[in-house]
Amino acid sequence: MKTNSEFLSGMAAGIPIGLGYLSVSFGFGIAAVRLGISVLSAVVISLTNLTSAGQAQGIDIIAAGGTLIEMALVQLVINLRYALMAISLSQNLDEGFTLRHRFIAAYGITDEIFALCSTRKKPVTPGYMYGIIVVSSFGWTFGTLLGAAAGEILPPELISAMGIMLYGMFIAIIIPPAAEKRSILLVVVFASGLSVMCRYLLPFISGGFTVIICGIAASLFGALLFPIKEEAKE
Amino acid sequence: MSIWIYILVMAGVTYLIRMIPFAFFTKKIKSVFLRSFLYYIPYAVLAAMTIPAIFFSTGNFITSAAGTAAALILAYFKLPLIVVALAASLTAYGVSFIPGV
Numbered sequence: 464m465k466t467n468s469e470f471l472s473g474m475a476a477g478i479p480i481g482l483g484y485l486s487v488s489f490g491f492g493i494a495a496v497r498l499g500i501s502v503l504s505a506v507v508i509s510l511t512n513l514t515s516a517g518q519a520q521g522i523d524i525i526a527a528g529g530t531l532i533e534m535a536l537v538q539l540v541i542n543l544r545y546a547l548m549a550i551s552l553s554q555n556l557d558e559g560f561t562l563r564h565r566f567i568a569a570y571g572i573t574d575e576i577f578a579l580c581s582t583r584k585k586p587v588t589p590g591y592m593y594g595i596i597v598v599s600s601f602g603w604t605f606g607t608l609l610g611a612a613a614g615e616i617l618p619p620e621l622i623s624a625m626g627i628m629l630y631g632m633f634i635a636i637i638i639p640p641a642a643e644k645r646s647i648l649l650v651v652v653f654a655s656g657l658s659v660m661c662r663y664l665l666p667f668i669s670g671g672f673t674v675i676i677c678g679i680a681a682s683l684f685g686a687l688l689f690p691i692k693e694e695a696k697e
Numbered sequence: 698m699s700i701w702i703y704i705l706v707m708a709g710v711t712y713l714i715r716m717i718p719f720a721f722f723t724k725k726i727k728s729v730f731l732r733s734f735l736y737y738i739p740y741a742v743l744a745a746m747t748i749p750a751i752f753f754s755t756g757n758f759i760t761s762a763a764g765t766a767a768a769l770i771l772a773y774f775k776l777p778l779i780v781v782a783l784a785a786s787l788t789a790y791g792v793s794f795i796p797g798v
Contacts (some may be wrong), residue, residue: 467795471729471733474763478779479777479779479782482779482782482783483782488785500700501700501788504700504701504704506715507704508704508707508708511704511707511708511768512707512711513706513711514711517707517711518707521703521707522778524703525700525703528698531698531702531703531706534703534706534707534710537698538706538707538710538711539714539755540708542710542711542714542715543714544742545711545714545715546714546715546717546718547718547738547742548738548739548742549715549716549717549718550718550722550735550796551721551723551738551739552719552736553718553719553722553723554722554725554726554732554735562720562723565716565719565720566720568719569712569715569716569719569720570712570715571721572715572744572787573745574785575740577739578739578743581738581739582739583758588758602768608700610749620790620794621795623756623757623760623788623789623793624755624760624764624787624789624790624793625785625786626754626755626756627751627754627755627764627765627768627783627785627786627789628782628783628785628786629752630746630747630750630751630765630768630785631751631764631765631767631768631781631782631783631785631786632778632781632782633743633746633747633751633783634747634765634768634769634772634773634781634785635771635776635777635780635781636739636743637740637743637744637747637772637775638769638773639775640740641740642773644762646737647737647740650737650740650741650744650788651740651741651744652744652791653741654740654741654742654744654745654748655744655745655747655749657745658745658746658748658749659743659748659749662749664703674742674744674745674746677741677744677745678738678742678745679741680741680743681737681740681741681745682735682737682738682741682743683734683735685734685736685741686730686733686734686735686736686737687730689733690729690730690733691733691736692729
């Protein structure tokens, strides 16, 4: 009963992610087919990878006939932030999160799912995380299918406007705690400023690395200046 | 080379990056410093992913900025994620019809 309601509340929480993914992966589907990748391959890539930046880079390597070493290294670098998120998330897991559940749920550690789970007030249960993952993964895979099979049908203005959805969701996650807690606000401002600097002053650093560098630097800044003393998560 | 080998490598590497730390970090971290560091990670990472990328997310700076403003305002009033995300998108879509944008 409890597991069931956790799964359902996970699914409900996952709806904005699923919708956001649907629109973003739609674009991925279009891009993949344009590079000569079949609809089936594009769908399998989305279902098995569940990540945006890594996949976008991955299909470029496939289209260019790159080596497998290059593929592995690029995925490692772009997706390294997930390792950081996994460690952070591991601190807020329910006791029922056994090793078997961790093996399965690890598949679903994405920027957005991480954001939802790590800002949850209660410990994250396997059911809650599975609920989010099912909805998100469906949106991501189905959006890829739609984009790959029928991408050219929608008006281009609409497809472009959908590109902002996931970022809008990030803002909705960050702003309320930042408005309440000054330390979070300062960490957010620090990370944003550093990210802008990286983009314009050090443009040769890839997007994945920028996120890692800024994420670590801003969190160090926060941990040094505003340590969180209490045991309980706020 | 078969595309399926590429996909296998892609998916395998991506899964291992997520799985290894997730499965094997089972202890609660005691150090206040490390706990604080991990506490700030989601906010720092999300902020770095959003800024400045959101301003390029629709391919047009003006529609992106309008969508961002809508998202900031609604998020400040704690509206649900889906409302904020859709409003950002609809605002960007609406603004794209203004002549000259």
